[in-house]
Amino acid sequence: ATPTALLVGTGRGAQRGILIKGPEVLESTRTVDTIVLDKTGTVTTGRLAVVGTDGPPEILRYAAAVEAGSEHPIGRAIVAAAGGDLPPVTDFRAVPGRGVRGTVEGHEVLVGRAEFTGGAADANEAGHTVVTVAIDQRVRGALRLADDIRPSSRDAVAALRGLGLRPVLLTGDNLAAARKVGASVGIDEVIAEVLPADKVDTVKRLQDEGRVVAMVGDGVNDAAALAQADLGLAMGAGTDVAIEAADLTLVRDDLTAAADAIRLSRRTLRVIK
Numbered sequence: 001a002t003p004t005a006l007l008v009g010t011g012r013g014a015q016r017g018i019l020i021k022g023p024e025v026l027e028s029t030r031t032v033d034t035i036v037l038d039k040t041g042t043v044t045t046g047r048l049a050v051v052g053t054d055g056p057p058e059i060l061r062y063a064a065a066v067e068a069g070s071e072h073p074i075g076r077a078i079v080a081a082a083g084g085d086l087p088p089v090t091d092f093r094a095v096p097g098r099g100v101r102g103t104v105e106g107h108e109v110l111v112g113r114a115e116f117t118g119g120a121a122d123a124n125e126a127g128h129t130v131v132t133v134a135i136d137q138r139v140r141g142a143l144r145l146a147d148d149i150r151p152s153s154r155d156a157v158a159a160l161r162g163l164g165l166r167p168v169l170l171t172g173d174n175l176a177a178a179r180k181v182g183a184s185v186g187i188d189e190v191i192a193e194v195l196p197a198d199k200v201d202t203v204k205r206l207q208d209e210g211r212v213v214a215m216v217g218d219g220v221n222d223a224a225a226l227a228q229a230d231l232g233l234a235m236g237a238g239t240d241v242a243i244e245a246a247d248l249t250l251v252r253d254d255l256t257a258a259a260d261a262i263r264l265s266r267r268t269l270r271v272i273k
């Protein structure tokens with residue numbers, strides 16, 4: 001491989017909105033056989049909206065007061081749904097992959113997964129992202145959120161399959177929500193309810209099974225898994241830590257660029273060899 005030919009390849013990538021860390025990245029595109037896709041923010045837009053409240057309406061205001069301290073897309077959606085004028089919160093704490101807690105008007109408020117708030121997960125046939133709300137150790141209800149699938153995700157999954165890659169959907173969200181998104185884009189291998197720290201172990205486990213793994217992600221939660229993957233791809237609008245951990249960045253936030261990147265890299269290697 002001559003360095004010049006490799007750099008021509010990476011230059012062409014840049015024109016298509018694919019930023020490659022270095023020419024050595026191209027080599028790993030040849031052997032990958034599995035592509036792990038983060039759900040929220042990668043296959044979907046990550047712009048969540050509250051679509052329903054189960055329980056007394058005031059749970060939204062309490063939840064939003066606590067979520068005002070959160071940077072999570074779930075937190076931002078809940079604050080937006082509540083509108084302004086939220087009571088102040090003290091003792092705020094965010095527990096990654098589980099939820100948030102805080103004290104509002106003298107009440108202890110927890111918002112997050114059922115295991116975190118002490119609630120039971122309700123049947124979730126609609127495939128929503130569901131967070132439960134507990135006030136003073138009592139679960140008072142739940143907020144249901146939905147997220148749009150990126151319009152190109154389905155075609156992108158088909159293109160990745162066409163390149164011989166097995167797609168796997170990976171998320172911290174509940175299994176029903178993950179299956180619904182998987183079914184819409186054509187992915188049947190779904191790994192859900194994975195804690196942020198365990199995403200990297202999921203990649204390792206697939207590698208231990210002999211698979212050569214590419215991973216696409218956008219979040220702080222994805223950074224370690226992106227670094228562990230044989231080929232890490234970050235969404236352009238993703239967090240800086242994800243972009244730093246990745247080998248390749250998809251500037252246009254479009255999963256079809258992942259297939260373009262792998263196709264282009266393989267073609268570049270063929271020209272050189």
Ligand code: ADP
Pocket residue numbers: 039040067070072074075095096097098099100111112113129130131170171172173174194195196219221
């Ligand atoms: P994803 O892998 O989809 O990005 P996360 O790992 O960030 O999801 O979160 C997993 C789950 O933890 C969420 O679906 C939600 O139930 C809960 N959770 C995480 N952060 C929050 C938060 N700020 N407020 C409420 N729930 C949260």
Ligand code: MG
Pocket residue numbers: 038039040041042046217218219
């Ligand atoms: Mg994400």
